[in-house]
Amino acid sequence: MTTVLATPELEATNERQKRRRGFFLALPAYIYLSLFFALPLLIVVVYSFATRTRSGGTALEEWNLESYRKLGEPIVTDILLRSLTLAIITTVICLVLAYPFSYFLATRRELTRNIMLVFVMIPFWSNFLVRNYAWRVLLGNDGPVSQLTEGIGLGETTILFTPTAIVLGLVYGFLPFMILPMYAAIERMDWSLLEASRDLGASGFQTFRKVTFPLSLPGVIAGSILVFIPSLGAYVTPQILGGGKKTMLGSYIVTQFLTARNWPVGAAVSTVLMFVMLMATLIYFRKGGRTL
Amino acid sequence: MGEENEAGDVASSADAAVTITGVTKRFGDVVAVDNVNLEIADGEFFAMLGPSGCGKTTTLRMIAGLEFPTEGSLKIFGDEVGTLPPNKRPVNTVFQNYALFPHMNVLDNVAFGLKMQGASKSEAASAASEMISLVQLGGMEKRKPSQLSGGQQQRVALARALVNKPKVLLLDEPLGALDLKLRQEMQTELKSLQRELGVSFVFVTHDQEEALTMSDRIAVMHEGKLLQVGSAEELYDRPVNRFVADFIGQTNLIDATVADADMIVLANGTKIMAPNPHLAGTKVAMSLRPESISIGASDDIPEEFQATSLQGEVSNVVYLGHSHVYTVEVDWMPLEVRTNATPTSQVYKPGSQVAIWWDRRSDWVVPDEGFSS
Numbered sequence: 001m002t003t004v005l006a007t008p009e010l011e012a013t014n015e016r017q018k019r020r021r022g023f024f025l026a027l028p029a030y031i032y033l034s035l036f037f038a039l040p041l042l043i044v045v046v047y048s049f050a051t052r053t054r055s056g057g058t059a060l061e062e063w064n065l066e067s068y069r070k071l072g073e074p075i076v077t078d079i080l081l082r083s084l085t086l087a088i089i090t091t092v093i094c095l096v097l098a099y100p101f102s103y104f105l106a107t108r109r110e111l112t113r114n115i116m117l118v119f120v121m122i123p124f125w126s127n128f129l130v131r132n133y134a135w136r137v138l139l140g141n142d143g144p145v146s147q148l149t150e151g152i153g154l155g156e157t158t159i160l161f162t163p164t165a166i167v168l169g170l171v172y173g174f175l176p177f178m179i180l181p182m183y184a185a186i187e188r189m190d191w192s193l194l195e196a197s198r199d200l201g202a203s204g205f206q207t208f209r210k211v212t213f214p215l216s217l218p219g220v221i222a223g224s225i226l227v228f229i230p231s232l233g234a235y236v237t238p239q240i241l242g243g244g245k246k247t248m249l250g251s252y253i254v255t256q257f258l259t260a261r262n263w264p265v266g267a268a269v270s271t272v273l274m275f276v277m278l279m280a281t282l283i284y285f286r287k288g289g290r291t292l
Numbered sequence: 293m294g295e296e297n298e299a300g301d302v303a304s305s306a307d308a309a310v311t312i313t314g315v316t317k318r319f320g321d322v323v324a325v326d327n328v329n330l331e332i333a334d335g336e337f338f339a340m341l342g343p344s345g346c347g348k349t350t351t352l353r354m355i356a357g358l359e360f361p362t363e364g365s366l367k368i369f370g371d372e373v374g375t376l377p378p379n380k381r382p383v384n385t386v387f388q389n390y391a392l393f394p395h396m397n398v399l400d401n402v403a404f405g406l407k408m409q410g411a412s413k414s415e416a417a418s419a420a421s422e423m424i425s426l427v428q429l430g431g432m433e434k435r436k437p438s439q440l441s442g443g444q445q446q447r448v449a450l451a452r453a454l455v456n457k458p459k460v461l462l463l464d465e466p467l468g469a470l471d472l473k474l475r476q477e478m479q480t481e482l483k484s485l486q487r488e489l490g491v492s493f494v495f496v497t498h499d500q501e502e503a504l505t506m507s508d509r510i511a512v513m514h515e516g517k518l519l520q521v522g523s524a525e526e527l528y529d530r531p532v533n534r535f536v537a538d539f540i541g542q543t544n545l546i547d548a549t550v551a552d553a554d555m556i557v558l559a560n561g562t563k564i565m566a567p568n569p570h571l572a573g574t575k576v577a578m579s580l581r582p583e584s585i586s587i588g589a590s591d592d593i594p595e596e597f598q599a600t601s602l603q604g605e606v607s608n609v610v611y612l613g614h615s616h617v618y619t620v621e622v623d624w625m626p627l628e629v630r631t632n633a634t635p636t637s638q639v640y641k642p643g644s645q646v647a648i649w650w651d652r653r654s655d656w657v658v659p660d661e662g663f664s665s
Binding site: 190192193195196197198199200201202203206210211214215 | 356357358377378379383384385387388389391392393394395404405408409452453456
């Protein structure tokens with residue numbers, strides 16, 4: 001074998017080759033994502049500027065903002081506001097529940113930690129739809145929860161098909177998405193920083209406010225986005241546990257596409273929703289990503 | 293056991309910065325610190341020295357309040373602080389990995405302690421900037437810790453602790469992460485900073501050279517026990533046992549048995565003059581520093597050193613510029629001998645038969661029990 005001396009040119013060629021090799025390896029995913037993700041996305045955006053024909057079809061020739069104008073009507077703003085409120089409440093409840101739990105988890109021995117993490121993820125092993133029906137049984141008029149409250153003299157529970165039931169279901173469904181990134185952020189924190197804070201005269205609470213929380217912020221933000229986004233567009237849970245009585249964004253979009261046959265409006269709502277999510281993600285990278 | 297420490301020899305305990313009395317720390321079944329008694333004087337540069345796992349860091353953390361003693365009393369300037377949380381103690385720590393807050397810039401890091409104690413934002417900032425210039429980091433206030441070199445981070449950690457005007461500054465292996473040149477620079481700087489501020493510095497190190505160069509007094513620890521406290525000279529010249537003799541500097545440890553108050557018998561039966569306080573028949577080790585030994589021709593031993601000499605053969609010689617280091621095989625073991633190298637000094641080649649001798653005041657007999665290295 002001969003030894004090849006690495007000259008700058010050789011190194012540059014190597015670099016180019018490496019880059020090209022990476023490109024070919026990524027190509028299948030590129031093609032898949034462009035075909036089945038980017039293209040449909042584009043179609044949705046394009047449709048949102050189109051016009052509904054009288055027969056329920058979509059006329060692409062007439063570009064306008066009619067669908068977006070429709071979003072300003074009280075029916076739609078009501079739905080938007082309700083969805084936003086429920087999504088925010090869900091996110092806050094998840095946050096409050098998940099933070100202490102993640103902290104506890106991160107301070108356990110490795111074995112305990114892994115067992116508990118498995119428990120957090122067990123719900124994912126069964127179908128989301130099935131789990132929502134299980135909640136329906138649980139919260140139903142003759143369900144265990146109702147029987148319990150009646151038994152202890154609090155009367156019948158009638159939360160099924162109310163916003164409370166929706167929030168309960170959403171918290172249940174998305175709590176793991178809050179716990180996992182939060183746990184990851186807390187777990188990799190340098191604990192000697194907390195000692196340093198105490199050493200410098202900070203009380204336990206001051207240490208939490210000035211050191212622990214800011215350091216876990218990336219996890220908090222990531223978790224919040226992962227809960228907020230699917231809550232905002234949730235369809236299954238509001239449908240099953242809310243009984244579809246008070247429509248949320250997800251249901252509204254489905255109705256526009258399937259029942260009202262007004263694709264442009266459905267597409268417009270979807271586009272706005274995507275825009276909100278994009279903004280949320282950008283905020284995450286600006287605020288949280290920086291300290292990562 | 294030869295571990296009577298000299299805890300009682302610092303003035304009175306009211307003046308002591310730190311008084312540790314009968315402190316033991318257990319983690320489950322492990323005894324990390326075993327019945328330690330220690331006094332650290334106000335304004336003293338004090339080192340805790342020992343191999344890793346000897347309990348020095350645990351002792352420091354107990355002074356800081358990051359661990360609480362299982363038993364015993366711990367006082368800072370006369371006040372019992374045993375179970376006081378760290379934020380209630382008049383001490384600050386420079387952590388081993390610096391533990392700088394990564395989400396704050398240099399100024400906020402240094403101002404942190406003052407703010408926590410209720411100083412106004414502007415007060416804290418001006419005191420912090422002053423301290424930042426004192427450690428020669430002026431102009432770096434807005435940088436994040438990740439944008440600083442190791443040495444600069446070290447200075448920030450120092451400033452962050454000192455700005456709170458602690459009555460005692462604790463340093464956990466403060467120079468461990470720095471390269472040699474920077475370490476030597478920081479040694480000098482720490483020393484002059486300590487003199488300038490007049491505050492007690494208590495620092496933990498496993499590096500005996502660092503301890504010797506910087507400290508007024510040194511405590512040597514091993515397996516949770518405090519073996520000896522003293523100045524560098526005391527530890528070097530009069531170690532209390534085999535472990536300390538071996539750990540501080542380089543030495544030849546020669547196994548022997550006590551014959552009487554003036555004589556010991558070596559393994560090959562040679563009687564050596566060595567005044568000692570031990571009973572006849574006690575197993576001891578004689579510590580003989582390489583630089584205390586002279587080397588010469590076999591029949592050339594000066595009259596007054598006849599009773600403190602051995603015959604041997606040179607097996608190796610290393611030239612270090614300022615000195616020659618010989619390995620001399622006496623009957624049963626190799627001994628290291630260091631002589632000043634001058635253009636006129638005689639050099640003995642490997643294979644030469646030589647005599648070695650030393651002043652009887654320079655050997656030192658330590659009990660052999662316990663701590664073998």
